[in-house]
């Protein structure tokens with residue numbers, strides 16, 4: 597059973613996270629941060645997010661991949677599928693030191709935030725607006741302590757600057 601969740605997301609300056617079921621930016625340092633942070637852990641994603649991952653990269657390597665879909669016959673190679681978040685949280689168990697990371701998209705972020713179990717969030721704030729059609733849901737910022745982890749400036753590999761923050765739930 598899972599009783600606490602972590603969450604990881606990158607948002608643009610308008611809180612946008614995606615467009616046409618895909619990402620809107622190519623920021624290798626953020627991609628690397630995502631990989632390092634989620635490596636060895638459980639990643640929980642919506643079916644549309646799963647669909648958006650290029651076939652050669654899925655399931656995401658070195659992680660337990662979990663997909664939420666209301667379609668009870670949906671299957672994906674190497675992934676676990678659940679048809680509700682309650683079912684998912686009740687049936688998954690974590691190894692010592694393992695965390696369950698909510699990795700989106702918007703519908704799944706919203707579901708997770710509504711459980712009240714999100715203890716820890718890693719949010720990359722990108723200093724550019726990309727014209728998204730999908731947005732990270734509003735959440736109560738007062739409930740979280742925010743600390744900066746690192747920042748990236750514009751350079752030949754990064755078309756936009758960004759800052760990565762950790763949000764830890766206050767108790």
Ligand SMILES: NC(=O)c1ccc[n+]([C@@H]2O[C@H](COP(=O)([O-])OP(=O)(O)OC[C@H]3O[C@@H](n4cnc5c(N)ncnc54)[C@H](OP(=O)(O)O)[C@@H]3O)[C@@H](O)[C@H]2O)c1
Pocket residue numbers: 604605606607612613614615616617618619641642643644645646648664665666667670678679680681699700701702703704705707730
């Ligand atoms: N910037 C970032 O960090 C980031 C991260 C992840 C994703 N994204 C972007 O986000 C977008 C996708 O987000 P999205 O909100 O459209 O889709 P999503 O959250 O990835 O997936 C939605 C799907 O999840 C399933 N679902 C939703 N609620 C459910 C529930 N209560 N119980 C069981 N299953 C449920 C449904 O699958 P079925 O239709 O199969 O029933 C639904 O169609 C893409 O553009 C992607 O690139 C961005």
